[in-house]
Amino acid sequence: MDPLKQADNYNQIAAHWASDKFNRDNGIAQHKRALQSVKHKQIAIDIGCGSSGRIIDLLLKEGFEVEGLDLSIEMLKLAKENHPNVKFYHGDICIWDFPKQYDFISAWDSVWHAPLTEQSNILKKLCNALTPNGVLIYTTGAVDEPGEGSNEFLGQMLYHSAMGIPAVLKTVTECNCICRHLENDDWPNPHLYLIIQRNSA
Template identity: 35%
Template sequence: MTPEETGKAYDTITHLWTRPEFNQTNGLTAYQKALSFLAAPPSQEPDTVPSEALDKGEASNKDKPKKRGYALDIGCGCTNRFVPIIESAGLTYEGIDVSKDMLAIAASQLPAHTFYCADVCTFTIPKHYSFISAWDSFWHIPLTQQEPLLKKLVDHLDDDGVLLFSCGGTDESGQHTNEVMGPEVYYASLGLHRYIEILIEAGGFVRHVEFDQHPELHTIIIVQKRTAQKTQ
């Protein structure tokens, strides 16, 4: 299946994520872990708010989160549940998804935020990011495009930026489709060892690997881009 076909499949099942019983905490622990590897934000500017303003309850600069870059959430879906934890880390959130109906729901809830409706494999990533994530979406990427996409994502991280994605922690590469959610949906994995090899070759330092739903093969990988060596 192509990413466009996967997007159309997800257009038909948005109700699975908007129903009240959907677990809105799914993935939050992994995001908290990944964001913890980011460097501390720059120190706050000295408090320049006049004392009379503080008396009125106005926030000082030290009470405001310091912006420290952008975050790109791949396969962001419609729940926006990762937005608060990302923004609490001082990052500006952007989402991308190939499902136009998923994005329509997300954008209706957060109209001031940036969302891209595109296939991330062919999408021209507009900037470098401090944090890139792909929660329960990377396995929908066609098998032949997963390696070049991983390299592209690491390349578009800031120095010391962090990439988080979940994948199928299989021994070998493979691909299949199933209809568990209703429509036919594609899944693929390069195999855990190959993912790690690619990330290291691309200049990443593997910070965390976890089979978080054992005995299922659902696997979390967190990698941090090594700081570029400065020339003398």
């Protein structure tokens, strides 16, 4: 699915993640685990930040200067209302260039909406945007082979793609990073999260 079409689908349902219908604990325990590996808590970015603001809240409490990126205009509108002092970028991670390097990057349940053909380049981009010893938390499908598909949620078709675990780990190593943790945390659903750390040199 074209990223702009995907963003438009999210525009239609952006309020869901900002409402009390959404579980704000989603992903928080995993982020806290990832944050244990961070050596310098200076600047962080939430990729595909959405409208809930829960990850941004956590990072602010941890002492980071926080930024956010999303392609959905409605998601960003709600995010800005909740965090008027946070810097947000409107852009497509497939073509967006990081303005700096970050001590912590969250890509939680977001970049898997990008086309399968872009997944490798996105992961490389995320790894290369880390400072030395910087940490990335990244979700993808807990699958062995590359694949893609769509599912309906709140009346909108949401596309997902995954490189497959072997390709993810190969890319991480090629980017001078180490996988510190890998877990299918929602078994039997194929939801995989990784804690990735860039080498110090």
